[in-house]
Amino acid sequence: MNQVLQEIIENNRSWTEKGTIATYIPELAKANPHALGVYLVDMQNNEYFAGDVHTVFSIQSISKIITFICALTDTDFNTISKVISVEPTADEFNSIANLEIKNTNKPLNPMINSGAIATITLVKGKTYEEKFQRIFHFFKLVTDNPNLTINEAIYQSESSTGDRNRSLAYYMKSTGIIHDEVEEILNIYFKLCSINVTCKDIARIGVVLANNGIQPYSNQRVIRKDICQIVKAVMSTCGMYSGSGSFATTVGMPAKSGVGGGILAVVPHKFGIGVVGPALDASGNSIAGIKVLTELSSRLDLSIY
């Protein structure tokens, strides 16, 4: 398997030249555009990998999965559905337009920025710090990595340039979708986006979802099965932003990307997959990462469709 992964990395590394690093968060511009790595964890906890798997990157929007799981654990899906829809969008991940144009004012789904900001408000916590710590603790549990840290420079960079996210949040407050202090919620959002991870960390989140909530290495249930099903469905339809439809046809796996260059993909009952490749395509997805997953899916026949 490692040999196959090695070939796939070599076959697709040239795609890193065709994408661009996210620079709208200035600190992200420091990422290595040529990095490309892939990590698989299977149901028996075997690990396979190739390429730049030691590259550390900020998790960015992949954190939206974890926030959504925490909200679904604290608040039932029907209640959440009154605040956030689960419909895909062809607009950009930080679009403000659809909040006004679609009749309900609800963010279209929890995988875009507006939806994730609203999702944070549905996670329980007596204080904002407790809310953040509960999500961060769950991150450490599900990755089985108690040493996860926040990338302070990226957090500061996001916070000082995150005015689009501020406008999304203030708009949602004006329409009654959120009620909390906007700056406090954004502070949590920016911190969650700034968590340092490797492909292995995100593959480990993936394998728990692949196994319907049970960690293969500890046999411990960490996510309810019904929550895993909802999250995987939303990843399938919304996880790759405006590229979700073409990703479903070429790769065919529930997945979630982030502008740090990570992609977390799930092959139900088989694998959790983590990919890193910071050069992005026009939708904000890792350009070479998608190519790696496309070849992997085809060679191992992994599409769920």
Ligand SMILES: NC(=O)CC[C@H](N)C(=O)O
């Ligand atoms: N697509 C992403 O990964 C976006 C996350 C990023 N922190 C933002 O809010 O813009």
